[in-house]
Structures are given as structure tokens and as C-alpha cells.
Amino acid sequence: MDDHCRACLAGLEHCHGTLIHHVLQAAECTEDGCPGEVLPHSFALDCEAVGCRCAQVYALAV
Incomplete structure (x- = not known):
């Protein structure tokens, strides 16, 4: 096992961050x-x- 990112080693475009869906x-x-x-x-x-309340605001508006 290697301590490097497989996608980086393979030359694939990607992001190491976390995607937050609203x-x-x-x-x-x-x-x-x-x-x-x-x-x-x-x-x-x-x-x-992560503490966002946009889903609750949407539910109240519907």
C-alpha cells in the first residue's frame, strides 16, 4: 500500500476536498x-x- 493518492498517481483530475450538497x-x-x-x-x-439550514428553510416554504 502506498501513502499517495491513487487518482494523483494515475494522473486523473479530481479534488481532495469534500463536496457539500445544498x-x-x-x-x-x-x-x-x-x-x-x-x-x-x-x-x-x-x-x-455542517450546520446549514437551507433544507429546513426549503421545507417550510413548500
């Missing part, structure tokens, strides 16, 4: 300068996991 907004990444959903991410989560 309900009504574009997804955002924890890495500065990342174009978001354009690149593959190893980690992704819903925005509620």
Missing part, C-alpha cells in the same frame, strides 16, 4: 479554488451535516 444552491467544496461538481470528489455530504 438544497437550492450550487454544491460547494471545502478546497479553495475547486470548481465544485465539475471534478470527482471522494467525499460528499449533505449541508445539514
